[in-house]
Amino acid sequence: MAYLVCSAFIRNRGLWLPGLRAVREMSTQGGPTPPFSTLSVTRPASMVTQVELHRPEKRNAMNKAFWSEMVDCFSQIAEDPECRVVVVTGAGKVFTSGIDLMDMAGNILQPTGDDAARTSWNLRRLVKKYQETFSVLEKCPKPVVVAVHGACVGAGVDLITACDIRLCTQDAWFQVKEVDIGLAADVGTLQRLPKVIGSRSLVNELALTSRKMYSDEAKSSGLVSRVFPDKETMMSGAMELAEEIASRSPVAVQGTKINLIYSRDHSVAEGLEYMATWNMSMLQTQDVIKSAQASMEKKSPKEVPFSKL
Numbered sequence: 228m229a230y231l232v233c234s235a236f237i238r239n240r241g242l243w244l245p246g247l248r249a250v251r252e253m254s255t256q257g258g259p260t261p262p263f264s265t266l267s268v269t270r271p272a273s274m275v276t277q278v279e280l281h282r283p284e285k286r287n288a289m290n291k292a293f294w295s296e297m298v299d300c301f302s303q304i305a306e307d308p309e310c311r312v313v314v315v316t317g318a319g320k321v322f323t324s325g326i327d328l329m330d331m332a333g334n335i336l337q338p339t340g341d342d343a344a345r346t347s348w349n350l351r352r353l354v355k356k357y358q359e360t361f362s363v364l365e366k367c368p369k370p371v372v373v374a375v376h377g378a379c380v381g382a383g384v385d386l387i388t389a390c391d392i393r394l395c396t397q398d399a400w401f402q403v404k405e406v407d408i409g410l411a412a413d414v415g416t417l418q419r420l421p422k423v424i425g426s427r428s429l430v431n432e433l434a435l436t437s438r439k440m441y442s443d444e445a446k447s448s449g450l451v452s453r454v455f456p457d458k459e460t461m462m463s464g465a466m467e468l469a470e471e472i473a474s475r476s477p478v479a480v481q482g483t484k485i486n487l488i489y490s491r492d493h494s495v496a497e498g499l500e501y502m503a504t505w506n507m508s509m510l511q512t513q514d515v516i517k518s519a520q521a522s523m524e525k526k527s528p529k530e531v532p533f534s535k536l
């Protein structure tokens with residue numbers, strides 16, 4: 228009996244996951260999706276979730292609500308069996324203008340605590356909390372494709388470097404702006420950008436001078452993998468890419484993301500060890516047999532019905 232209740236609970240988790248209430252089916256119109264005030268979460272295609280930064284009138288500046296909502300949103304997406312890939316976009320004129328300079332100033336500039344130690348500890352807690360806002364993108368087992376148009380400033384670069392695939396429009400530009408507002412970028416850029424861009428010298432130049440990098444250089448340096456003429460074309464490209472990923476076995480796709488990230492941060496020998504342990508269970512999936520058979524029969528992965536994960 229306990230087993231039956233338990234398996235029904237697992238089978239139906241898509242019905243009780245509160246996050247699913249936030250998904251607006253097949254629509255990219257409208258404002259933020261409750262319970263979010265800064266994000267619009269939609270399902271533009273089967274198994275694809277689109278998360279749009281949604282404060283266009285403020286150029287998607289990241290206010291206090293945003294820093295928490297991203298964590299809630301991606302924690303739900305990570306557990307949502309109806310989602311196999313995520314596309315992150317920005318509403319309005321630009322992708323994002325970075326941290327909300329009006330809303331966040333108090334938090335950072337006037338930290339509180341009974342003495343220096345406690346004030347420092349509170350500030351540390353705050354920085355760790357903000358780091359988690361983008362680390363959730365990396366921790367999410369579903370691949371995250373980010374599509375950037377116009378400006379991507381400051382914390383925007385922290386965000387995109389935690390994504391798996393970066394696309395942009397011809398008019399996009401990127402700016403590691405933190406030195407201009409008197410701080411060392413502390414929520415991911417300094418840690419992840421050097422892993423994304425091959426040239427350490429270029430990373431240092433961008434972070435130390437805050438000069439803008441335009442789309443052509445973003446492509447040639449490896450920050451983005453594709454540049455599109457405009458947002459509409461980019462969105463078609465992003466959706467095509469997302470649907471390609473979503474059509475593959477979720478066991479294979481999520482295992483690939485997790486092992487790629489593990490290998491980035493470990494030696495080849497450690498990565499191989501991790502991979503062997505990973506696949507000692509994952510190779511037992513039905514997906515291998517189904518995929519291999521489809522491949523032999525020259526069928527597209529889109530024709531293979533994989534179980535939800």
Ligand SMILES: CCC/C=C/C=C/C(=O)SCCNC(=O)CCNC(=O)[C@H](O)C(C)(C)COP(=O)(O)OP(=O)(O)OC[C@H]1O[C@@H](n2cnc3c(N)ncnc32)[C@H](O)[C@@H]1OP(=O)(O)O
Binds near residue numbers: 382
């Ligand atoms: C522990 C935390 C760690 C995190 C650190 C993160 C640091 C950073 O992100 S540093 C980067 C901070 N951002 C900026 O310096 C960018 C400021 N904005 C701009 O340069 C321009 O807005 C932009 C080029 C992005 C777009 O220009 P555009 O002409 O299209 O728009 P504007 O007329 O300038 O702005 C329209 C309204 O949006 C408000 N706004 C824009 N950016 C921000 C922002 N970052 N914070 C708050 N509000 C912003 C702007 O005030 C306008 O509002 P309103 O006057 O009410 O219409």
